[in-house]
Amino acid sequence: MPARPALVIVALGLALVGCGTATSAADSSATVAIKAGDSTCEVAKTSFAAPGTIAFEVQNVGKDVTEVYVYGKGSGGTFNKIAGEVENIAPGTSRAFEVKVSGGDYEVACKPGQKGSGTRTALHVTGASTTGTSAAAYDREVEFSARDDSFLGLTGLTAKAGERIEFSMKNTSSNHPHEFEVFGPDGKVVGEIGPTGPGTTGEAILELTTAGTYTYMCGISDHASRGLRGSFTVR
Ligand SMILES: [Cu+2]
Missing domain, CATH: 2.60.40.420 (Cupredoxins -  blue copper proteins)
Incomplete structure (x- = not known):
């Protein structure tokens, strides 16, 4: 019984949030x-x-x-x-x-x-395309490759807070799939390029909302410990 007033307040709060976001x-x-x-x-x-x-x-x-x-x-x-x-x-x-x-x-x-x-x-x-194609808007593309012991092409990468970057990963491995998982300064997942087979390319558009150090890795098997990991800075 004592919990009932608290539940009412929570329900009102959710209703207000719902009204505010629906129009956008x-x-x-x-x-x-x-x-x-x-x-x-x-x-x-x-x-x-x-x-x-x-x-x-x-x-x-x-x-x-x-x-x-x-x-x-x-x-x-x-x-x-x-x-x-x-x-x-x-x-x-x-x-x-x-x-x-x-x-x-x-x-x-x-x-x-x-x-x-x-x-x-x-x-x-219906409406204006913001990029010239119908793809979601992004600021630039970063291309790199994944070998079995490292990501190539990401050394020295920096970005500005708020940038939306399309990461494009070519898997140059002969026989292993790789993926590219990115974690924000808070350690939470920002996004990922899912498992991408040998000889193929995977893409993902990631929004780097906050400044700080981001880390990335391949989450498949023991690939991160083999060297498929790294970090970059967002300012
Ligand atoms: Cu891998």
Whole structure:
């Protein structure tokens, strides 16, 4: 009984936050459901009236572990620029994620087994494209490579607080997949390039919001201790 007044206050606080943020979202005050199956990718809403942030809730209705990506159009016209993603969704479970979009065309990809190009559903956002392509806005691209004992091309990297950088990693290993996980000054994950096979390239757009020392590593097996790790400074 003594807990009841406190619960009422919490509920009021949440209601106020909800009102304040709804107007800045991409005409969606509600979450957009995605049903990810073994060969289907059903997106409840595929047309948005304005740029902003879209909140998705993915339900894995298939039999395999799945992941969902939202791709913008790359310079070659193919949908390969990652605007947002969520991984490791077990069958029968749900995961939420948010994607910032400008005006333009996107594709939602559901990837059962967490590989391949996935089953795709087109998505359109009305409004100005901020980058000249429909990909999420970013300030510059940083290209590097991953060998089995090191990342090459990241030495001396610095960035300004607030920059959005597209990291592009070419895996030059002959037979091992690599990934690129980035952690902020607070030790929390900023984002990652997921497992990328030998001879292929993975990309991710990361927003470096705060100044400080960021660290990165490959989280697969013992790769970090083999040398696939490092740090850079954001000022
Ligand atoms: Cu690795």
